[in-house]
Amino acid sequence: MSRFLIRVMYDGTNFRGWQTQTSGRSVQGELISALRDLGITHPNVTGSGRTDAGVHSIANYAHFDYNGRMTTQQLLLALNSKLDSDIMITGIWQVKDSFNARYSATxxxxxxxxxxxxxxxxxxxxxxxxxxxxxxxxxxxxxxxxxxxxxxxxxxxxxxxxxxxxxxxxxxxxxxxxxxxxxxxxxxxxxxxxxxxxxxxxxxxxxxxxxxxxxxxxxxxxxxxxxxxxxxxxxxxxxYNVHYPDLTIEDYPYNHFLTN
Structure with missing residues (x-):
């Protein structure tokens, strides 16, 4: 079993927030559903933090465990193919098993x-x-x-x-x-x-x-x-971003969102 960190962008307009809800769409729920579609029986997605209904993300992060055969790039493409157009994974990295998207952030x-x-x-x-x-x-x-x-x-x-x-x-x-x-x-x-x-x-x-x-x-x-x-x-x-000092993550073109 390997642990992966993903960077997630989403338009929060039609989400009830990050956290899985009993009714209505959530970002966490959509990611869990996509992982299930890839054959993971009981996926657990841990986010860096919660966003409320209507709040957007340029770069939220989450981790999950995966024991399949796909490479990180294949996994990225496969997950995005399962997601609707208002949510997209913009990066993926294999991390240590002890890494936690929430608690490893400074x-x-x-x-x-x-x-x-x-x-x-x-x-x-x-x-x-x-x-x-x-x-x-x-x-x-x-x-x-x-x-x-x-x-x-x-x-x-x-x-x-x-x-x-x-x-x-x-x-x-x-x-x-x-x-x-x-x-x-x-x-x-x-x-x-x-x-x-x-x-x-x-x-x-x-x-x-x-x-x-x-x-x-x-x-x-x-x-x-x-x-x-x-x-x-x-x-x-x-x-806008989550900071992990122990990881080398290539920058996303964040400033694009400040000039449009």
């Missing part, structure tokens, strides 16, 4: 695409938050506040089962590009809805004429029901 990067205006053509692939003009200088200043090691209780979905809300945001960049604002965030871990709440709250504070001090107060209060906290729409969120 950080993850998300991007959020926020549209300056809503149109019928961008509604499924960008977020949009109506309101007053967004001041870019406000966003830049608040991103600096959010960098580093913080308790992100206020900027995550309330979940009593989660006791550790400390995350280290190692990189946070914001740029304007072709009618949209691109937020790019790297951290050692992310809490549920954390990126969407970071983006939504930053925009909300800017539109209300508030800024850095308000963001500092939100963090300090550690209250997931803080009134100024806003969750940005799922459609603008993309899992």
């Amino acid at each position: 950080s993850r990067t998300y991007i959020y695409l926020l549209a300056r205006e809503r149109t019928p053509l961008n509604r499924l692939y960008t977020g949009y938050i109506p309101g007053k003009e967004i001041v870019m200088e406000d966003l830049y200043a608040m991103s600096e506040v959010l960098k580093g090691n913080h308790n992100f209780t206020s900027l995550s979905k309330n979940n009593p089962a989660i006791t550790n809300h400390i995350c280290n945001v190692s990189s946070f960049t914001i740029k304007e590009m072709k009618g949209k604002i691109v937020f790019k965030i790297t951290a050692d871990r992310f809490l549920h809805h954390m990126v969407r709440r970071m983006v939504g709250t930053m925009v909300n504070l800017s539109q209300k004429g508030l800024g850095v001090e308000a963001m500092k107060q939100i963090l300090e209060e550690q209250n997931a029901r803080q009134k100024l906290v806003l969750t940005a729409p799922a459609q603008g969120l993309y899992l």
Whole structure:
């Protein structure tokens, strides 16, 4: 039995999320079904993390075990032939049996695409938050506040089962590009809805004429029901990359998705 790591791209529009659901399509469920079609009786697919309904992926990763005779390239082609057009495996590697797509990762990067205006053509692939003009200088200043090691209780979905809300945001960049604002965030871990709440709250504070001090107060209060906290729409969120320091993985042309 050998372990394989796959890189998965998907359009999250018609998925209920990553995790297998009792009803509706899931990315994990589609991959399991494809592996079954290749003759694996009880396939187990472990992802690097979960994405919610409507959230997209440029490069999510998952591992599974396989004892057949196909080469990695044959396995890649065979799996893609079983998948619908809104999901694609863009890379595959044989890894050590001890490798775990979730726990071997040291950080993850998300991007959020926020549209300056809503149109019928961008509604499924960008977020949009109506309101007053967004001041870019406000966003830049608040991103600096959010960098580093913080308790992100206020900027995550309330979940009593989660006791550790400390995350280290190692990189946070914001740029304007072709009618949209691109937020790019790297951290050692992310809490549920954390990126969407970071983006939504930053925009909300800017539109209300508030800024850095308000963001500092939100963090300090550690209250997931803080009134100024806003969750940005799922459609603008993309899992951009997962970082495995012990693996040499050729780069995917990620920047293509930031220039179109």
